Amino acid sequence: MTTPRFTITRHFAAPRARVWAAWTQPEQLARWFGPKGSEGSILAFDLRPGGEWRGRMETPEGAAMFSKFVFREVSPPQRLVWVHGFADEGGNRIRAPFAPLFPLELLTTVDFAEDGAGTRITLSWEPLDATAEEEAFFASMMASMEGGWGGSFDQLDELLADQSSI
Amino acid sequence: MESQLDRQFAALADPIRRAILARLAQGAATVGELARPFGISQPAISRHLKVLEAAGLIEAARAAQARPRRLKAEALGEARAWIDGLATYWSDRFDRLDALLGEQEGPPA
Numbered sequence: 574m575t576t577p578r579f580t581i582t583r584h585f586a587a588p589r590a591r592v593w594a595a596w597t598q599p600e601q602l603a604r605w606f607g608p609k610g611s612e613g614s615i616l617a618f619d620l621r622p623g624g625e626w627r628g629r630m631e632t633p634e635g636a637a638m639f640s641k642f643v644f645r646e647v648s649p650p651q652r653l654v655w656v657h658g659f660a661d662e663g664g665n666r667i668r669a670p671f672a673p674l675f676p677l678e679l680l681t682t683v684d685f686a687e688d689g690a691g692t693r694i695t696l697s698w699e700p701l702d703a704t705a706e707e708e709a710f711f712a713s714m715m716a717s718m719e720g721g722w723g724g725s726f727d728q729l730d731e732l733l734a735d736q737s738s739i
Numbered sequence: 740m741e742s743q744l745d746r747q748f749a750a751l752a753d754p755i756r757r758a759i760l761a762r763l764a765q766g767a768a769t770v771g772e773l774a775r776p777f778g779i780s781q782p783a784i785s786r787h788l789k790v791l792e793a794a795g796l797i798e799a800a801r802a803a804q805a806r807p808r809r810l811k812a813e814a815l816g817e818a819r820a821w822i823d824g825l826a827t828y829w830s831d832r833f834d835r836l837d838a839l840l841g842e843q844e845g846p847p848a
Contacts, residue, residue: 581833694833712752
């Protein structure tokens with residue numbers, strides 16, 4: 574089985590140098606990178622191969638979660654690669670809370686390409702040194718995401734909405 | 740240690756099992772009814788149903804003799820939340836990055 578890979582591409586209407594700055598200056602990252610609807614802060618940011626980017630976020634329920642990313646490649650202004658995962662408060666790598674089979678680490682690759690007057694970002698996520706079970710878990714999430722359910726997601730959404738309104 | 744969520748994703752890894760869930764999202768169905776459109780044997784369908792039941796994604800009605808299977812939509816909701824979390828992890832962040840870059844744009848010189 575080939576490694577399952579998640580890819581997302583987006584065009585941004587800003588020159589590449591500015592987009593690169595938004596990804597590599599902690600004070601700018603703090604303004605967009607945190608999880609939606611909750612507080613996030615950057616605890617460490619060392620932009621060089623082997624350097625760590627550690628963050629703390631708070632869930633809506635008020636629980637603290639920590640992330641640790643380790644840079645592998647820093648090639649301004651075109652490429653950023655890091656190893657992505659959860660951590661404990663001390664910065665030690667831990668598994669995803671509540672899902673032991675979610676891959677321990679994901680290799681994140683971000684490509685910055687000039688695209689007219691703007692910038693095209695292509696980001697990919699793939700499990701790193703994952704076990705067969707972890708890869709299967711990730712592949713299963715991807716397959717479910719890519720509409721492997723046929724057209725029934727809408728019905729499922731209605732069903733779930735009905736249940737939660739009881 | 741395997742969690743219930745792990746079992747759910749293992750169950751979801753198979754395209755036939757996803758198709759069975761999609762079918763059950765439209766209403767309960769018996770083994771015979773499920774076997775027909777997939778063109779596989781009833782024992783094969785039963786094996787898939789067993790995996791889905793162990794993951795807590797479906798249940799069998801006791802009352803009727805044919806024991807129609809029903810989707811446990813609330814259980815699927817947890818797996819769905821994880822899938823949505825993965826799908827929106829970057830798109831949400833990209834939306835906010837887009838807004839930030841727009842702010843910095845400033846008036847044209």
